[in-house]
Amino acid sequence: MEQAPAIAFTGTARFDAHQLFPPVSLEIDSGGWSCLLGPSGCGKSTILRLIAALETGVTFEGHIRPSDGRQLEGRVAFMAQTDLLLPWLDVIGNVTLGARLRGEAVDEDAARALVARLGLGAHAEKRPAQLSGGQRQRVALARTLMEDRPVVLLDEPFSALDARMRAEMQELAAEHLSGRSVLLVTHDPGEAARLGDRVFLLDEGGMTEAVPPDLPTIRPVDDPETLAFQARLLRALREGR
Amino acid sequence: MAGVKRGLAAAALFVCLWQALVVFGDLPAFILPGPVRVAEALWKNAGLIAWHTGITAVEVLAGLALGTAFGAATALLLAVSQMARYLIKPALVATQALPVFALAPILTLWLGYGIWSKVLMAVLIIYFPVASAFFDGLMRTPPGWLDLGRTMGASPARLLWRIRVPAAIPSLASGLRLAAVYAPIGAVIGEWVGAAGGLGYLMLLANGRVKIDLMFAALFVLAALTLLLHRAVGWACDRLVERID
Numbered sequence: 062m063e064q065a066p067a068i069a070f071t072g073t074a075r076f077d078a079h080q081l082f083p084p085v086s087l088e089i090d091s092g093g094w095s096c097l098l099g100p101s102g103c104g105k106s107t108i109l110r111l112i113a114a115l116e117t118g119v120t121f122e123g124h125i126r127p128s129d130g131r132q133l134e135g136r137v138a139f140m141a142q143t144d145l146l147l148p149w150l151d152v153i154g155n156v157t158l159g160a161r162l163r164g165e166a167v168d169e170d171a172a173r174a175l176v177a178r179l180g181l182g183a184h185a186e187k188r189p190a191q192l193s194g195g196q197r198q199r200v201a202l203a204r205t206l207m208e209d210r211p212v213v214l215l216d217e218p219f220s221a222l223d224a225r226m227r228a229e230m231q232e233l234a235a236e237h238l239s240g241r242s243v244l245l246v247t248h249d250p251g252e253a254a255r256l257g258d259r260v261f262l263l264d265e266g267g268m269t270e271a272v273p274p275d276l277p278t279i280r281p282v283d284d285p286e287t288l289a290f291q292a293r294l295l296r297a298l299r300e301g302r
Numbered sequence: 303m304a305g306v307k308r309g310l311a312a313a314a315l316f317v318c319l320w321q322a323l324v325v326f327g328d329l330p331a332f333i334l335p336g337p338v339r340v341a342e343a344l345w346k347n348a349g350l351i352a353w354h355t356g357i358t359a360v361e362v363l364a365g366l367a368l369g370t371a372f373g374a375a376t377a378l379l380l381a382v383s384q385m386a387r388y389l390i391k392p393a394l395v396a397t398q399a400l401p402v403f404a405l406a407p408i409l410t411l412w413l414g415y416g417i418w419s420k421v422l423m424a425v426l427i428i429y430f431p432v433a434s435a436f437f438d439g440l441m442r443t444p445p446g447w448l449d450l451g452r453t454m455g456a457s458p459a460r461l462l463w464r465i466r467v468p469a470a471i472p473s474l475a476s477g478l479r480l481a482a483v484y485a486p487i488g489a490v491i492g493e494w495v496g497a498a499g500g501l502g503y504l505m506l507l508a509n510g511r512v513k514i515d516l517m518f519a520a521l522f523v524l525a526a527l528t529l530l531l532h533r534a535v536g537w538a539c540d541r542l543v544e545r546i547d
Contacts, residue, residue, distance in 0.1 A: 147469075
């Protein structure tokens with residue numbers, strides 16, 4: 062995989078006359094995780110969608126700059142809150158969807174190896190409806206990894222999972238996405254505290270950066286500093302900074 | 303199996319009520335023949351009815367195939383082209399204000415007494431439900447799937463064939479189920495207006511000669527044909543939904 066670029070996002074967005082967020086600035090380090098934390102409706106998903114060049118319906122003024130100066134198009138993988146698995150394809154079919162959508166040859170062996178590495182080897186021929194919520198989200202992760210893109214955008218991908226499954230998925234994602242530049246949009250302070258190399262808070266007032274503990278990610282769930290940081294994030298969220 | 307049992311039970315109840323109405327209402331056979339007389343008429347005229355059933359079945363199947371093809375093609379065109387949506391969609395809705403039955407005499411005038419005026423009638427009747435159901439499905443692809451496809455670098459054509467069309471198959475299937483029931487109506491109306499064969503023609507003929515038992519026998523076969531078609535299309539749709547791609 063090519064060297065993952067750092068990404069600098071600066072700008073403001075509005076719906077007609079209504080300002081969605083004031084001028085903000087967010088950075089994703091090369092090969093690092095940036096977490097964007099904020100309440101629902103503050104525009105954090107819009108920022109992710111702007112970086113992914115997806116339809117947002119807002120007017121954006123600002124710029125999105127990859128550090129290597131090249132276009133981001135074709136270098137981004139995207140994972141959403143719902144697994145977005147196609148119900149008519151089996152696990153392998155879903156994992157290899159990208160190649161088929163681009164009309165490329167499908168590397169089924171690589172897909173099988175990846176699926177096995179994520180602990181889904183026994184389920185490779187199953188349809189999504191036959192899988193549990195956690196397994197489905199793993200397939201979505203496998204599909205994201207199969208794309209092998211240097212930039213990965215995660216839009217609350219673990220929020221629909223139960224606590225145990227969420228912790229597992231966070232660890233799995235941290236392990237397999239290492240070396241890529243990742244933006245994780247979340248409303249969960251615990252998630253941001255565990256995973257963020259950099260943590261940004263967004264609300265109507267704008268964006269601030271919170272400095273996480275000086276521990277490598279993924280941080281242990283029971284580390285006192287991480288817990289204290291999580292509490293600080295929650296307080297900031299509740300008080301509106 | 304439960305559905306078949308329920309259907310048989312309902313049919314048995316219906317036949318009993320029918321017989322009771324004939325016996326207790328003291329109705330003459332030329333107004334309402336009893337089920338036994340109709341069964342006899344069916345048995346005696348089996349060859350004749352089979353011949354006419356064949357004609358109607360061909361009309362219905364051809365109409366169903368052509369109507370589905372045209373309807374699906376229209377839906378695809380509307381889904382991919384904004385210009386087509388702008389120009390064709392209002393016209394398509396406006397055509398539904400026209401009672402299709404009123405066109406039957408014109409179609410017979412244009413296409414003659416053969417099967418084609420009936421095929422076209424069936425096509426006209428099922429075209430709109432098929433096009434409309436499939437188009438709705440194509441326009442209601444979950445937005446997340448389209449986002450995913452776009453970040454994966456899919457071209458609009460591949461997005462259509464690999465995601466939008468398979469996702470719209472259940473909608474198309476519900477349109478086809480309706481079409482299976484409507485198509486025989488179209489064919490029979492066409493036969494009533496002018497034909498040399500078919501169950502609708504036979505019913506009209508039998509009615510004119512006061513062979514009401516034969517008319518009911520033909521009606522019974524027509525209903526059976528429609529039910530069979532509905533089941534067959536339903537089965538095919540289920541298989542299609544199960545394994546698309």
